[in-house]
Amino acid sequence: MLVRARENCKKFGADSACLLHIDMLNSLASASFDLVHSFVVFQHIPTARGEVILRELIDLIADGGVGAIQFTFSDPGSALRRILKASCPRTRLVDGLLNLIQHRPFSSPRMQVNSYSMNRIFKILFDARCSNLHIEFSDHSGFHGAMIYFEKSPRPLL
Numbered sequence: 042m043l044v045r046a047r048e049n050c051k052k053f054g055a056d057s058a059c060l061l062h063i064d065m066l067n068s069l070a071s072a073s074f075d076l077v078h079s080f081v082v083f084q085h086i087p088t089a090r091g092e093v094i095l096r097e098l099i100d101l102i103a104d105g106g107v108g109a110i111q112f113t114f115s116d117p118g119s120a121l122r123r124i125l126k127a128s129c130p131r132t133r134l135v136d137g138l139l140n141l142i143q144h145r146p147f148s149s150p151r152m153q154v155n156s157y158s159m160n161r162i163f164k165i166l167f168d169a170r171c172s173n174l175h176i177e178f179s180d181h182s183g184f185h186g187a188m189i190y191f192e193k194s195p196r197p198l199l
Contacts, residue, residue: 063094072103077110080188081181084113084154091157092165099169104195108171112157115185154184162189170194 043060050058061068077098083091095110102108137147166174171191179186 066094066097066101069101071100072106074101075103075106077102077106077108079110081111083111083157084181084184084186085152086155087153088155088157088161091155092161095162095165096169099165099171099193102193104193106193108191108193109188111179111186111188112159112162113154113181113184113186114156114159116154116156116183156184159187166191170196 043062046058046060050056050060079098083095086094098110099108136151139151140147140149166189170193172194173192175190177188177190179188
C-alpha cells in the first residue's frame with residue numbers, strides 16, 4: 042500500500058507527504074499533529090492491534106487537535122455470511138467459494154473485516170482526554186460503521 046501511496050503522491054504533486062509504515066509510529070514525537078484521519082482502514086486490522094494503534098495515533102495529536110477515525114462495529118449480513126465468516130479455521134476452499142460468490146477470482150486473497158466494540162473505543166478516547174465527539178453512521182458494503190470526530194482536550198475530563 043505504501044508503494045501505491047507514493048505513486049499517487051508523485052502523480053498528484055503531494056511532495057511534502059510523509060508516508061510511514063505503521064510500525065514506525067513510535068518514531069514520531071508525541072503531540073506532533075493537529076489532525077489524524079483514518080477512513081476504512083481499522084476494519085482490516087485485528088481489533089486488539091487496532092486498539093493499540095488507535096492509542097498511538099491519539100498520542101500523536103496535539104492538545105486542541107482533532108481526530109477523524111472510522112470503525113466498523115456491526116456485520117448485519119445474512120445468516121449464511123455470518124456462518125461462513127465464523128467457520129474456523131477458514132480454508133482455501135471456503136475463501137475461494139466466497140470469492141466466486143462475490144464475482145472475484147477464486148484465488149483472490151481474503152479480505153479481513155473486523156467489528157470493533159464501541160464501548161472499548163469510547164473508553165480509549167475517554168482515557169486519552171478526547172472530547173466533543175461527533176459521530177456519523179455509515180454502511181460500507183453491508184457493514185455498519187461510525188465515523189468519529191473528536192478533539193484532544195488540553196486538560197483532564199471531569
